[in-house]
Amino acid sequence: ALEGGAGCSATSTGMSAVHCAMALFSPGDHIIAPADLYGGTFRLFERFLKEKGLTFTFVDMTDSNQVRSAFTPQTRAIWIETPSNPLLKVIDIGAVAGLARARGCISICDNTFLSPYLQRPLDFGVDIVVHSTTKYINGHSDVVGGCVVSKSVEHAKQIAWTCNALGLSCSPFDAWLVLRGLKTLSVRMDAQQASALLIARFLEQHPLIEKVYYPGLESHPQHQLARIQQRGPGAMLAFDVRDGRPVAERVCMRTHLFDVAESLGGIESLISFPTTMSHASMTPAARAAAGITEKTVRISVGLEHADDLIADLQQALST
Secondary structure, eight states: OOSOOSEEEEESSHHHHHHHHHTTOOTTOEEEEETTOOHHHHHIIIIIITTTTOEEEEEOTTOHHHHHHHOOTTEEEEEEESSOTTTOOOOOHHHHHHHHHHTTOEEEEEOTTTHHHHOOGGGGTOSEEEEOTTTTTTOSSSOOOEEEEESSHHHHHHHHHHHHHTTOBOOHHHHHHHHHHHTTHHHHHHHHHHHHHHHHHHHHTOTTEEEEEOTTSTTSTTHHHHHHHOSSOOSEEEEEETTOHHHHHHHHHHOSSSEEOSOOSSSSOEEEOTTTTTTTTSOHHHHHHHTOOTTEEEEEOOSSOHHHHHHHHHHHHHO
């Protein structure tokens, strides 16, 4: 109901949700995807599904010309992830979904970073939405799960069949936990994104920070687009440190309130080094193409007080 779809399948993990959606395609089909997507999704596409006969082209999806140039006669779908993980690029959902529809293709959007509280891709023309409910929808870091929401009844039936046939359904207790977390989704996200904006502004002014990636900042290249298609900027952000990997790793290891972990969306704040964590499965060349460097740090902002989190980052950057 939150996404406004015709049907939803609850899955055992976020990657199970991705797999169920991709089961709509057949060997020889071609899918266009963003270069800077979640490392686990990239691994599934590039290493597992390629072996099953699917082909992929990875592009900068903020550039519509790159998307148009990627189409082939075999293209069947565009995979969207917005904001992207970890660089928080904001993709024009309506424009990309329109390109897919004009070519007789479907569009699928990973909405994990924002949840349906802050963004509803189906409203902008997307056909299927996937979530890792492990993240914001559950919000307490005590369950793994996913879901696939379809605009059409036909897609919903196909995905439900796949989910059942492959044994990828969410367990009853995990489903109960996710529904429990869902009750506080709006309260959590309002508080978390308010803190994230304060942290992003602090980092933007820090002399050791080269760049901050956060759609809530006026300096973000897609700031205005985010204001149009999102109800808020979300609670994920990333930044590049000036002195490269040694400083990036030091910051991650010397924070006290931020736990070092590659998950996200829980009530506790997390910090991670994408190169060796969430995007370790990407080749160095793929990370470079995505713009993910060894100076990039990613943060998931939790419910701790913003002043305490800023003080923690200040001391980690100063040590």
